[in-house]
Amino acid sequence: MKKSLLLFILSAGIVFSSCQNEKVSNNDYKDASLTIEERVEALLPKLSLEEKVAQMRIFHANIGVEADANGSLKLSEKVIEKLKLGIAGIKNPGEHMDPVSAAKFNNGLQKHIIENNRWGIPALFVTESYNGVDAAGSTRFGRPLTSAASFNPELVNRIWDVVGNEARLRGMHMCHSPEADLVRDPRFGRMSEAFGEDTYLTTQMVVNAIKGVQGNYEGLGKGTHIGAVAKHFAGYGQVLGGSNFAAIEISPRTLIDEIYPPFEAAVKEAKTLGIMASHGDINGIASHGNPELLTGVLRDQWGFEGYVVSDSNDIARLFYFMNVAESPEDAAQMGLEAGIDIDLYAEDSYAYLPEMVKKNPEVEKLIDRSVRRVLRTKFILGLFDNPYINIEDVKKGVRANSSLELAKESDLESIILLKNDNKTLPIDKNKTIKIALLGPLVTENTQTMFESVAGEQVKFVAEKGFHLTDEKGGAPKLLERDENAISKMVNMAKKSDVSILFLGGDEFTSKEAFFTSALGDRATIEPVGAQDELIEKIKALGKPVIVVLKHRRTLAINTISDKADAILDTWDLSEFGDESTAKIIFGEVSPSGKLPVTVPRSIGQMPFHYSMKEINYKKGYLFLEDGPLYPFGYGLSYSNFEYSDIKISNSEMTSGSEIEVSVTIKNTGKVKAKEVVQMYIKDVKGSVTRPDKELKGFEKIELNPGESKTVSFKITPDMLKFTGLKMEKVLEPGDYTVMIGTSSTDYKQTSFQLKK
Template structure:
């Protein structure tokens, strides 16, 4: 009997110790004085397998997260079921309501999630950013390609700082942006989501976007900013034919030297919290099942410590679309082994992991690896200690006056003056009495915005005339030519002193081609509809014709370039875009944007970026003009800049030294203006064929009328590294040419040698 009592006491003691251990662990992971790693390791063992897998999944709020008619949180049965075990995150909760309503909704949603999973683990709420935060009631900035045209990384950082602040005020925590892809094929409908064709420019922009949105990393834990998920790793913009979901064929050397650097900078220099894998493959290896890419390069080489998330449903697509996995379970295992930590949206991928572990227990080690990364992110963001938004802060911080002014400033620095025949611009408001604002890209606010800038001396008449498509969301259709509409536009133009034509493309002629029921890529890049006919007819009237080009992909604007007296390339500006354009037209500010892409004459010239190998330029095409319509880096202004006196500090550089190259720049014009001084370097002889030239530096500098400045750049050995014949990245001795100028085609040059 005594023996039985002793055994009973032992059992009770063991149970007490087990409970005590669990309570100690519970206390540990909630103890803010511990390191993040200690808190993660305290929490992870408490989770069941099913709870771990829940921390590896994100669903979209559109399956049932909303407010009811009384403004209270309403969840669908499907969502309630998903949240019982906790969740990694939810995409876009509150995206269609104003900031205060969204903050209240997300506070309620977070409270529900914390209270309805065993360990009180908060969720990540995730957004995106293409024109600022992709949600109702936020400051609307220009798209990334528009920002790239500013050639001003500091301005981009300030812009994304606002994005990070406004997103956090809504209760968001992560952003599936920015894009670090290079875009060199204008057939691709997502072109304007990225920062252009050039490696160096994109690297500077992406790095500063990540720093901005994350509040220089310090804004994450103090609750003022959100984490970046830099995407799409890797080479997504290089899809064949510019067709979304198509294969990607790219040389390993190009991948290392041109595609990787923006991602590497986002990881090493900007500390991006997340990475999203690419829809595509790379030379036959699907990115979502590529351990060499997602673990070997990203983590082992670059030291990335954040989480990797799939693009929409792409782990499952390893089976049913990419056809590289025999079963859905095989696809899940491929993604897990490759290094994807979170499955975005799919119900037929990581959802199978609990059952898969029963057959293969070793998989739980990989699951633990991913869950650590997700929990670590939540601790970095401070969500265990401060998961809610202070509603009083939202009204003060969202759409602050400083943010709206920044949107205008960004516009003014991003507008590109492509052409200005006979100094058509700026217009003299005192000499102009009636201006026609015409064309398919005129908006309901265009006239009012121009009037707000020009005042009462000028009469404006605005007429859209025709639409470019039927504006069906999934698959827009072209409309038949409307002769009456064209006649009306010409008639209005005839009675005006000056015509401003708003032309190009819109969100229906260039957009993401989603997996099903959507098209957004194009087989040609000519302007759609009767736009060429419109400018030809109006030009024949003899009036000055100014074209405001709005678009989301590069267009072959041959007729526009021929007939317009002036062209302002605005890409896709902020909510104040037409006001900013008017300020440029009337000379309040000189344009200072530069083209972040090469503008071709024809789709037949593709591929056609400025930094192609020199041998690509040997031959032109029959019956087509020579070279691009406008080169990379091109952009005029109201100054009259002269470059002279290029000099270099010495004629040789070694692996341990640097050079300095300088040029004198003078504004011979009568107006203050900003100029982007660009530095390109050409490797004259290499063990492999080398680019014709590569952008290696730029400075945007303001000059008073008549002012001269000496602009200097450092040349470092790192700028000269490339992947050599032996596939090792390094230096090669030889001759180099350095070019300083106003574009990739207009510059002064000097030479130096690399001596090893």
């Protein structure tokens, strides 16, 4: 027995030694002439079980990936031990470094990873993008909801092309963005991460964002762009009460017809490399343990071939938070069977997989399925053949002048003119005038940026006055009313000809509510603090009051809307936001943004989006004016646009035909301006209750004074399909109304009939 045992140990040692040398002798997976599938299948069998599981885990760089005083790589013992087996990826390495330093650092980190796992498997370095690359020294663009206000998908594509390129240049490979979910509840602190309330608008923006960040897919293998991870699948923005981590109740019909399409387009049209699952549940089924969602819909129906990553620690939370798993191991099994390929951050879920395989060898088949998807992604990105960044490229490519100009262009197309009584705007900068820049959203650069635009005739004074909160990161608290600050601003307004008030909210009044004690959602949506009081007192002076509204969630701005002479809704612009706002105020450019969300009068109206069912509009509320404060798609201009001659190519349509509808738009004003022409369709009678109207097309055009243009839209059968009585997509014969206009409530209309 002892001799046999010794022989076994010796033979095992020989096998282990042989495995160590396979890195040198069996490099067929490194043959770039093979297909990606062939390379994956050549590499996968070589991996030990522990090495496979390592390819299913991502950890955050904050556990011990840092630079020493000289900028060189410094790893904790914990990280060194992890990397011996390889790793799927690391989140945010070098995020606080300038781009060149980050590229050097990430080259060093990747080199360590490749040289210290048996098969030289590179890691994915992962970032996010809300205002451009979420890392120091990158071009700072407006947030997604801001750019959605541009109604310009091509512009969004160019923005995300820069994001993808700047991220790759600092050594990143994947991006946990964009947000493909709809946001319809302004209580939700993460509202500005998405593209708005509408399915069609969100779909167009998401497709263009993904194509941009991935370099139209071609940029992945060339090493110029990164892969997208569309999130959060699905319905994450529909949490009850707008409260992060709350339950999600969506009717199956709404899920299919309204929530799914942006994700489906992300997969089929944009070829997103990744999908992130939602924190929440869908009608009681936790998304991270939902095989019907993550495999049945995503893969079997839509043909998704990329990887699915968990949201932070969410597989383990199936056990200790969602309470749908009996144990941590059960949670890991549920996530694996559902189709989660990568476990983000956790040490208490997929870390258990090697032990689970010992008890149930069949589990390894599911592990192999996931590892194939991860390895495939790394081959698509070209990391086995070209894992490092050329530092000279970084110096030329990050924050290029063209990127900075693009940030300004995006601002100018995204700013929305909500109100302009008595043509308060634009202000003539050739007249001698004194302007007070006042309010809690004034920044240290606001006056300088306004001065750079206005020139010498216009004089400015600026005063922030007060902060909205104590600006504590976790759970900020509102500050007490500051009488001295208010009085100081009122006195400055008295001595000025015009006051521009910077009001709304900031990154502390609307943010992600993390799992711990951090808060970011709100129960009310009025502007916080003494902002309403401030505008009332300054308006009482009898001088023009302009409001620049900065915010990351929709606000019920009833007082502001009533008192202000003009309102510019800027959401959250780029690093040049105040400069761009000044250009609009002084008339260098006419505003052309449109609301990507409905602005309610009160939180009590929620849910409240333009495409609700027609029956939702039957009754209003006691003591509240009916309708929204501002409707979806709304936005004024310094010019005027006349819509006329709406025409339809045929009053009848069949399931095998298309029709065309057109309208003529004329610029009847005195300045060159852009207009967003919007097409909505209403199904007059349906077998199930139908939306009041749905956006089905839009086009942004530019017209000189007196110029006219005819804009045409195709209406296809696919536009008219919906989920019918039997929960199957149907195309129902009947009457349809077509509306083309400047917003969801201001349009010309015609009709057609769909025949059998």
